[in-house]
Amino acid sequence: MQQHAKGRPVPLWLKSGRVQTGLVIIFILAVCAIFAPYLAPNDPNEQNLLSILTPPVWADGGDAMFPLGTDSLGRCVLSRLIFGARVALTVAFTASIGAMIIGAFFAHVAGYFGGWVDWVIGRIVEIWLSFPPVILSLILMVGLGTGLRNVVLAIVLVDWTRFCRVLRSEVIVLRRRDYVSAAQLIGFSHWRTITREILPGTLPLLITLMSLEMGVAIIVEAILSFVGMSVGSETAAWGQMIADARQNIYEAPFNLIAPIFAIFFAVFGFNILGDGLRRTLDTRLTQTERT
């Protein structure tokens, strides 16, 4: 491994081009989300009914006040796009952490104890998977009601199985390792064995899955806000922008392209980060596949 100038080795995963690409994209989005009020040229909710559906600034009839044009209520598309990053990233981070905690907990319990505990958790996951995720999250949103907190809750309740399924088989492999038996022989409690001996082994997979889950969460939020079941209409969200632009597809096709691209950009960022992490952190991948 190459030594850094200051003598501290750069971790292998950070040297991957994919990880770097992903981190840059996420950084750009995070800046947009955090500094939205300073970056956005207009108030995202301000309606200019005199200039509705104006094209972007480079097209004929574009207005420099609205760089990416306006929607059907005369709201600035660029500002809504920037503010939409807030909803997307909030959901991405909180929902994936929530889903990870629940999923990882059940995966470790099921994989470590085996037997009837494993059986029960396995059946619960099976029931969950018999629902298409989109349908289940929609039904949950009907039950919970709209709002940011409920969107996060719905995604957590739907997607924890993604973690549980994959991590469980990893835990089963790790549980048979000698050092786990050694820890049990010394008299480590179950909790301590899981957190000290098994969790470090599942951590790489867990981080990778989390990165992918953030992309999934962004898509699910967009879908929910597209059908009007996410945050209220006073908060700008990418899915809502798509739904609005869909009504005026002939007059203002660009209004549709902008949020599609934003979602794609964000999801791509998390996917490429996840792929890069998987390649560098997964110990079972051969060296050839890593390059």
Add this chain to the structure above:
Amino acid sequence: MRMIATIAKLLVKRVLTAIPILLLVSALLFCILRILPVDPAAMSLPPNATVQEVEAMRTEMGLNLPLYQQYGIWLNKLFHGDIGRSIHFRQDVTSLIGSTLPATIELAVIAMMVATVFGLAGGLFLFYVRGTRAEAVMDFVSILLLSLPEFLWSLFLLLIFGVFFEVLPFTGRLSPGFERPVVTGFLLLDSLITGKISTFLNALQHMILPCLALGIALSPSLMRVLRSSLLDAYQDDYIQQARLRGLSEKRILIRHGLKNAILPTLSLMGVQFGFLFGGTLLVEIIYSYPGMGNLMVDAIRNADLPIIQGAGLTYCVAVLVISIVVDSLYLILNPKLRVR
């Protein structure tokens, strides 16, 4: 003979485990939707109804009974093929689902075929270019493709082929002026049975974009699994053995490599096709396609509980059926599981 017996055994086992799953799912659906802060009784009455009338309706609909009793009544009706009446459409839920389900099945089945073709072709191509510079490029492209879900593909294809180039229709199932033949409820099938080729072609045109969107969105994950299973299969001795026997590379790939690599791909397809069935919901809304997805979203917007419960359960049954079918296929194709 033996194979049929094994498959029959699997089918019986799977159907038996599906029953408790469906019962639990229905209970779950029932509970989630009962938390809802809307009053179905008040909704099925005109807005000027008195409090007494609403109360009478509540008693009539059984809303004053304890939850488990309500569930029992609902379940009992379900077994008699009655899942209630839509509050909004004022129609039986069974007939509403019956009239929309065939459209969704047609969409899902054709999309699965598209996904299979793209997935197999792409996977073989990815494998074919292994170790070259093209592989790195293709690998990157497949991550790009993975980042576009069916929902964005639908909009994207709609913009390109429907709005910018105007070569394909993108709303509904038939252009105005075409009459809908009704025999089985499956439009493509019906138009063929009644011999209306022009109707068939028109319906097919309407399905190109939605099916492409679903198929393309699903194919990258299939491609990647097929590629890595092919790589795995090629590590095994029998490939080298076949080479020593002087078989052509093409024959090795098809008879030896693909035959073994197809199994992991198939088991992924089972899961993916279940997701695809749910994915039709968004695609249907975007293309105004009159299937279950549109029914479901209409129901959600109107808080029409009987439809949400009925349609939710139907989606669930569909996923279970798909997974049972794929598992049986897996058994047919995998000799290792057959001989016990």
